[in-house]
Structures are given as C-alpha cells and as structure tokens.
Amino acid sequence: MSRGALHVPVRTFAQRLSSTRRGARLARLLAVEELHTWPVSPAVTERAEQIVAELAANAALHGHVRGRDFRLTLTFDEATGIVRIEVTDTRGEKLPALPPKPQPDDESGRGLLLVAALADRWGTEPYAPSGKTVWAEVGSRSG
Numbered sequence: 001m002s003r004g005a006l007h008v009p010v011r012t013f014a015q016r017l018s019s020t021r022r023g024a025r026l027a028r029l030l031a032v033e034e035l036h037t038w039p040v041s042p043a044v045t046e047r048a049e050q051i052v053a054e055l056a057a058n059a060a061l062h063g064h065v066r067g068r069d070f071r072l073t074l075t076f077d078e079a080t081g082i083v084r085i086e087v088t089d090t091r092g093e094k095l096p097a098l099p100p101k102p103q104p105d106d107e108s109g110r111g112l113l114l115v116a117a118l119a120d121r122w123g124t125e126p127y128a129p130s131g132k133t134v135w136a137e138v139g140s141r142s143g
Contacts, residue, residue, distance in 0.1 A: 008079040011038050016069040019060050019089065027056035027072045031085075038076050040083060044138050047118045048074075048083050051136045054111040055087040058134070062094055082120075082139040090131045095124055 013034040017023035031052040035045040052072065059070035073086040115122055119136035127133045 008077070010078070011076040012074070014071060014073040016071050017056070019068060019070050021057075021060055023070065024053070024056035024060040027070075027087075028053040031072065031074060034074060035076075035083070038083075039078065040076060041140055044081075044083055044140060047138045048085055051085050051115050051118055051122075051138065052087075054115050055085065055134050055136065058111055059087050059089040062089075062091065080139065082137050084135060084137050086133050086135045088127050088131055088133040092126055092130045092132045095132060 013031075015027070015030055017027050028049060032045065032049050035048055040048075052074075056070070056072060068090045070087060070089040073084075073088070075084045075086075076082070077084075115136055118138070120139055122134070122136035125133045125135065
C-alpha cells in the first residue's frame with residue numbers, strides 16, 4: 001500500500017426474500033439489524049428502514065411473479081458515508097413512477113412519495129433478463 005493510501009471498506013448485505021407481505025416485513029427487519037452493525041448514524045438507519053419498507057412492499061405487491069423472489073441489497077461506502085438500498089424484482093415492465101398527490105382519503109399511493117422525500121437520490125435500472133432494480137441512496141444530511 002502506498003504511503004497515504006487508505007483502505008476504506010465497502011460493506012454489503014444481500015438477501016433473497018419471498019415476494020409476500022411477510023417477505024417485505026422481513027426485509028425491513030433484516031436491513032435494520034444489518035445497519036446496526038455498520039458505522040451508520042441512527043438518522044441514516046431510520047431513513048433507510050422506511051425506504052426498505054416501502055420498496056420491499058412495492059416489490060411484493062407490484063413486482064410479484066408467482067414462485068419468484070425479490071432481492072434486497074444494501075451497501076455502505078464508508079468513504080462517502082452513503083448507504084445504497086436496492087430492491088430487485090422480476091417485473092421489469094412495471095416501472096415505478098411518482099403518482100400525483102394522493103387525496104386525503106386515498107388508501108395507497110404514498111410509498112414512492114415517501115421514498116423520494118427520504119432518499120438523497122433514487123431511481124430504477126433494468127435487471128436482465130426481465131426484471132428491474134429500484135434503488136435509493138441515503139447519506140448524512142447536514143442542516
């Protein structure tokens with residue numbers, strides 16, 4: 001290693017889960033458990049927990065294909081302080097989009113609005129051969 005060069009670890013966690021409400025709940029619980037072992041602030045962990053809950057619920061509800069799982073991946077780059085959350089499902093043709101502002105009596109339609117509010121950045125990427133990954137990044141916010 002050259003003088004002055006530092007090795008800054010990137011931590012990773014990945015888990016396949018059933019595309020069910022139970023699988024979505026387990027994704028949130030596993031994410032929180034893992035994040036508590038990483039040098040991540042409680043505020044970042046809290047935001048990440050909510051994002052995982054929403055993205056996993058969407059994967060189970062909208063990305064569900066019978067007999068197919070979704071995958072949760074978390075990465076933490078200690079150099080940047082950014083946690084990246086990825087939820088991959090097998091419904092590549094069903095891309096998430098921010099809905100118009102929901103009405104007060106609407107029972108759904110707020111999940112992606114919450115993700116957009118909590119994440120520093122978020123988006124989607126195709127996942128070959130027929131899926132998609134919805135990702136969000138969370139870091140320490142100042143102010």
